[in-house]
Amino acid sequence: MKEAWTSLASIMGVFAFFQSILRAVFAPELWFAAAKLFHRLFRCFSTYCYFDITEMDGVNTNELYHAVQLYLSRSASMAASRLSLSRGLNSSAFTFGLANNDRLVDSFRGASATWEHAVTQRQSQTISWRPLPEEKRSFTLRIKKKDKPLLLPAYLDHIMETATEIRRRNQDRLLYTNSRGGSIESRGFPWESVPFKHPSTFDTLAMDPARKELIMADLNDFAQGKAFYEKTGRAWKRGYLLYGPPGTGKSSMIAAMANYLGYDIYDLELTEVHTNSELRKLLMKTTSKSIIVIEDIDCSVNLTNRSSKKPAPPCEPPSDLRPAGGTEDGGAAARTITLSGLLNFTDGLWSCCGSERIFVFTTNHIEKLDPALVRSGRMDMHMFMSYCSFQALKILMKNYLGWEDDEQSDELMRELAEVVDEAEITPADVSEILIKNRRRERREAAAELLEALKARVERRKERKRSLSEQVVEEEEQEKRALESPKESTGQLMHSCNAKEDKGAEED
Ligand SMILES: Nc1ncnc2c1ncn2[C@@H]1O[C@H](COP(=O)(O)OP(=O)(O)OP(=O)(O)O)[C@@H](O)[C@H]1O
Numbered sequence: 001m002k003e004a005w006t007s008l009a010s011i012m013g014v015f016a017f018f019q020s021i022l023r024a025v026f027a028p029e030l031w032f033a034a035a036k037l038f039h040r041l042f043r044c045f046s047t048y049c050y051f052d053i054t055e056m057d058g059v060n061t062n063e064l065y066h067a068v069q070l071y072l073s074r075s076a077s078m079a080a081s082r083l084s085l086s087r088g089l090n091s092s093a094f095t096f097g098l099a100n101n102d103r104l105v106d107s108f109r110g111a112s113a114t115w116e117h118a119v120t121q122r123q124s125q126t127i128s129w130r131p132l133p134e135e136k137r138s139f140t141l142r143i144k145k146k147d148k149p150l151l152l153p154a155y156l157d158h159i160m161e162t163a164t165e166i167r168r169r170n171q172d173r174l175l176y177t178n179s180r181g182g183s184i185e186s187r188g189f190p191w192e193s194v195p196f197k198h199p200s201t202f203d204t205l206a207m208d209p210a211r212k213e214l215i216m217a218d219l220n221d222f223a224q225g226k227a228f229y230e231k232t233g234r235a236w237k238r239g240y241l242l243y244g245p246p247g248t249g250k251s252s253m254i255a256a257m258a259n260y261l262g263y264d265i266y267d268l269e270l271t272e273v274h275t276n277s278e279l280r281k282l283l284m285k286t287t288s289k290s291i292i293v294i295e296d297i298d299c300s301v302n303l304t305n306r307s308s309k310k311p312a313p314p315c316e317p318p319s320d321l322r323p324a325g326g327t328e329d330g331g332a333a334a335r336t337i338t339l340s341g342l343l344n345f346t347d348g349l350w351s352c353c354g355s356e357r358i359f360v361f362t363t364n365h366i367e368k369l370d371p372a373l374v375r376s377g378r379m380d381m382h383m384f385m386s387y388c389s390f391q392a393l394k395i396l397m398k399n400y401l402g403w404e405d406d407e408q409s410d411e412l413m414r415e416l417a418e419v420v421d422e423a424e425i426t427p428a429d430v431s432e433i434l435i436k437n438r439r440r441e442r443r444e445a446a447a448e449l450l451e452a453l454k455a456r457v458e459r460r461k462e463r464k465r466s467l468s469e470q471v472v473e474e475e476e477q478e479k480r481a482l483e484s485p486k487e488s489t490g491q492l493m494h495s496c497n498a499k500e501d502k503g504a505e506e507d
């Protein structure tokens with residue numbers, strides 16, 4: 001052992017001796033050049049190649065550096081032990097980052113890529129018109145030389161795309177409106193926006209789970225369908241028509257879709273748009289990954305009232321939505337939206353001036369829509385938002401009361417299941433009842449709901465009974481009138497009026 005230590009000491013002595021001779025013989029510049037050469041030789045024989053991605057590209061910010069930072073933040077949160085945390089402007093999400101000199105291994109198309117984050121102090125402040133950060137930050141990517149054709153540039157493209165998606169997801173959604181009219185170009189932008197914070201999601205939405213799954217699958221297919229749409233030569237857009245009675249969740253469904261996909265919403269107020277060209281301008285100023293909504297499409301436009309600047313009466317049939325050139329007055333047509341203008345908006349060439357956009361129309365009266373709007377192929381999916389089913393009721397009870405099925409509640413649930421369809425109640429009405437009772441004990445609140453549903457069923461039965469009695473009475477009156485026309489003309493008139501009144505009431 002002693003000998004070993006002695007020989008090691010003598011080797012070290014010899015090494016130090018030669019090193020001092022080398023230092024004495026070679027100038028520091030030569031020493032530096034030799035080190036560089038050695039480094040090059042090492043890289044030449046290494047099976048790896050390296051890429052440095054610095055934060056600053058000269059005096060400009062390097063976009064790729066920030067993209068890599070965001071991209072790695074996904075896997076960094078799981079793999080690394082020390083992380084840097086940040087929160088961007090207009091963002092409500094935190095992002096993780098790789099800490100100084102930390103390493104992470106990623107894989108892409110079966111090849112592995114090692115990332116290292118390096119932070120060093122900037123030596124001297126170069127003269128520039130904008131101050132540079134005191135630290136020099138960069139990522140080094142190490143990949144096998146043989147994987148280079150496989151990874152570059154596809155891997156970098158993938159990183160850029162993923163980073164854009166993460167950035168978008170981290171940012172708050174926006175709700176745009178054209179309430180000031182499409183013609184007012186405030187700073188060149190006809191839309192006004194507010195942060196979109198609607199809490200509706202597919203979890204909170206009360207509808208049959210099977211239908212919900214179907215819609216979510218359709219949305220997923222759409223959002224991931226870039227290659228499909230390109231291959232088939234179709235514009236990357238999709239149209240949904242939501243129809244059903246008021247309070248069945250059409251607007252809630254739109255909010256849930258936006259939250260699910262992370263899209264912005266453009267709420268298009270058609271009554272504020274005066275011409276087809278304004279409509280086109282609005283469309284051109286929408287961004288991709290957005291949902292363009294026209295609510296209550298059957299009440300939105302009324303040519304006669306709009307041209308005379310009077311407010312449109314609520315829920316007028318769309319008599320004005322007619323093909324362009326269908327008006328006798330060509331000038332007036334140029335100043336209004338026509339059906340063809342609207343269809344061009346969703347279907348025409350201009351509708352493709354962006355990509356990944358969803359159009360949603362809602363209506364309470366599908367039967368009032370122009371057949372051209374509802375014909376097959378126009379809107380890709382027609383969704384009927386129905387009265388509350390038992391499945392939907394259970395979701396609302398879970399949302400509002402924290403209701404979980406258990407054996408003790410079997411009887412109550414069975415009774416609820418029996419009456420809910422007959423009650424023809426909207427989810428909005430059920431929500432109201434549950435909100436009123438949410439402070440009570442769960443079973444009491446549910447029993448209250450059951451009572452409300454039963455009462456509703458009774459009221460509906462009563463109404464039906466009185467209606468059928470009235471019909472029988474009217475038939476008898478008509479019969480009497482036919483038997484003795486002169487006597488009962490007055491009565492018949494009265495009965496007709498009553499019938500009309502009843503019809504109006506029903507409406
Ligand atoms: N399917 C549903 N799931 C959960 N909540 C619902 C549902 N339908 C209605 N609601 C509740 O009722 C309220 C009104 O619903 P919403 O505005 O979505 O209805 P709508 O169908 O758009 O009505 P309208 O035809 O009058 O515009 C919502 O804020 C929500 O609380």
Ligand SMILES: [Mg+2]
Nearest residue numbers: 250251252295
């Ligand atoms: Mg609505």
